Amino acid sequence: MEMEFQQVLLRVQESLSGDEVQDMVFLCSDLLSSKDLSTVTSGRQLFHLLEKRDLLSSEDSSLLLELLRIMKRNNLIRNLHFDAFTQTNDTATPRISSYRQLLYEVSESICDQDLKNIKFLLIKTLPRRKLEKDMTLLQLFLEMEKEDLLAEDNLDALQKMIASIHPGLEKRIVQYKTECFGGMVIAQESHSSASSTPDLLSLPTSVSSVGTMEDQVDRLSLTEGVSEISEDQSHNLDSSSNLPLAENPEIQQYEMKGDRRGVCVIINNYDFTAGGMPKREGTDIDKESLEAVFQWLGFEVLSEQNCDSVRMLQVLRDLAARDHRLADCVVCCVLSHGCVDGVFGVDGKTVTFRELLKTLSPLQCSSLYSKPKLFFIQACRGTNNQRAVFRQTFPGDEDTLVSDAAVPRDSIPEAADYLLAMSTVPHYVSYREKDKGTWFMQSLCDNLQLLVPRGIDLLSILTQVNADVSKKTDRSGLRKQMPQPEFTLTKRVVFPPPKTRPPLQ
Incomplete structure (x- = not known):
């Protein structure tokens, strides 16, 4: 041994x-x-x-x-x-303190330019020899600790310094102080082993604007197995909502006049027993909602259950082998656990996001040239769900909320006409309620039903999905989620209003 x-x-x-x-x-x-x-x-x-x-x-x-x-x-x-x-x-009792994890996660969220700025701010506080070019941020933290500028109960200097460099990241530190010294310490659970420290995740560092970044910081995703979800009031859209106009002469629309709308493939991974991961309770609710909505939108819906990594790619290759000349677009929905490179097959092996998207490239399927290829991914983009910690719940709230831990480090291909709508921003988990489905997919289905008949384009619909999901929370008010679409669309995607009534109420 x-x-x-x-x-x-x-x-x-x-x-x-x-x-x-x-x-x-x-x-x-x-x-x-x-x-x-x-x-x-x-x-x-x-x-x-x-x-x-x-x-x-x-x-x-x-x-x-x-x-x-x-x-x-x-x-x-x-x-x-x-x-x-x-x-x-x-x-086992966890030995790495939440304070030490916080500093590590802060260092993971700081880019090289941020590090140079931090060293500049410390130039009158630490000896110049301590700020030599190759000193890492973690080494700087150790030097600050030696000078009594930083400690588990003394984060004020760090907070002030980070606020001027990375305003969104400051909220991480504030949250930590609230959790550890405000009478509320958040714990988490995964399917592997145990630890009781909070998982203070790294922050997204490449977002479109400071405002967006700060919004994303507010919408933290910590992990699964917490409390019941508060009543969602996000779908109360009235006629005064500032929704985008359907007609915009400056932006063209993809043609949606074909004999058929196209094919929608749904890959629904539930049973991960072979891959050593928990079953995804509640995923069938998402699958049924997606089937109903996309059939209502005029798609031919094909559902694949419990695909291993090889089967997932083969399903999309089979889709690419079809003749899509009479179709307007193609849709692929993936419901699965995730990892740092992509999504898991039920065998526990990874299929990267790039691999998924490349299967439908014009090089692989010429009949999809210049047609929108729409991917909707329900999976985490961070790995904290796999961290082992002791669980803390509110009374009566056990087993209501779980997550599908992932981060696509590789972005969508440079080819045009792709949409990759992710359930969460990089480095964060996304949530799934066992009796209601996932926050992201359920909001997507609800808003497609509500806004397609009004002539609203898909990116505007996804913006409303972002707003709705961002309002969801557990009873503690600390666990949040922020979806994120990435796209190379060259026109607006506007589905023709279905002639039949919405399939879901």
Whole structure:
């Protein structure tokens, strides 16, 4: 057993970059002395120190698992099969403080230019030699701690500094202070192992405007398994709503006059038993709603259940092999768990967003040239759902809200006429109620029914979906969600009003 565990540690070390080793050193700075950590340059040295302090062993590898999850190296955890060394993991006390995680997540959200600006702000506070060019933000944090400028209960200097560099990120710090010192500490749950610290996620750093960024920060997504959802009042649209006009002479519309609207494929992944992940309770509600709405819109709807990674791509290749010359557009809805690169098949293997979209490129399907290819993805874009923590719920609220943890690092292809409507912004989870379906897909279906008959274009409808989902919350008022469409559409997508009544009320 000991030999096998040492082999696992060796493989972890070989998989870590130098920066990742230093990230681990920072996260462990409350567990080991600064003198010991100052000499660490490799994973092997760090693991040896942790073993000497009885913080890591073949009987309990929970600390290493905790570190890897914080650093979002879940693929490494899956590949190395830690199960044999985690007998005590389900009851293990988390060792990395929420404060240390906050600083790490802040550093992950800061770009190189932000780091230069932070160093400039500190030039009269820290010695110039401490601000040398290659010093990372985490190293700066350690120096600030030495100078008593930063501590778990002293974040004012950091907050003031971040506010001038990254105003949206300041709200992260405010939220942390509220949670940890305002009498409310948020916990989370995943399907793997346990930990009780809050998951303070990294912030999206590439959004269209500061205003949008601050809105997204307000709409935090922490994780699943919390409280019941408050009454949603977002669908009370009246005639005075400032909805976009259907006619806009400056922007052309895609033609929607074909003999048939097109094909809508729905990939509905529910049972992830083979992939070692929880079943997606409530996803069939989304599937049924999507089927009804897109049939109402005139689409031929094809549903595929529980697709592994190979089958998911094959479904789209089969779609690309069809003759779409008489169709106006094509739609693909994917309901699944997600990961850092894309979405999971039920076998636990990843299909990247780029792979999904490329299957319908004009090179693969010439009959879709210049026609809109619309993708609606229900999956998280962050991995915090996979972090192991103890669960905290409100009385009577168990098992009502869950999430589908993912982040597409690769954007949509450069080819024109694509829409990728994601259920959440990068680095955040999205929510699914077991008895009602997901916030995003249910709002999408509701707004398609409400606004298509009024002649509203699809991007404006998705804007209303953003507004509706952003108003949803759990009873604590802290768990929020913000969808995000990405597109290379060259015209407006306006579906002809169906002649039949809406399928859902």
